[in-house]
Amino acid sequence: MTVAEQLSSRAMAVLRAVAAGRAQLTGGCEPALYIDGLPCCDQMVSHDLVHAGLLRASRVVGLYERTEAELTDAGRAAIT
Template sequence: MELSGRARAMLRAVEAGRAEVTGGSEPELYVDGLPCCDQMATHDLVHAGLLRPAQPTRFGHRVCAELTEDGRAALAAS
């Protein structure tokens, strides 16, 4: 997956521990407590397996987000 500048910034925020993600099939990303404006990019990053909730969650409940191994590799390669 080729990452846009926005997607890289989103992954960097996750890497820095500044992001939360909601549970559900189409999760939402929050950075510094604010909702991310690009929900499609969030969905794409989650469905591509680049980021995930750091712990089990339920629909609509926010938890810390974390990069997956693939997410760390994609960020390092970009």
């Protein structure tokens, strides 16, 4: 089973939003995800995607600072 087959439709939508440049992450070990400037309604999905190595912050930021979210190579593979 591929990674994409294991992901929910919500997780896939989050990955597509990140790929489209619409997402930001805060710093910290459990980063908050913002899509189109609004907090993501399912923070568990964003935490799971970060911990699975599918998305990451584009640079290191402080706890309450935001930076662009980006897909990892594995994240790009999951949505192709």
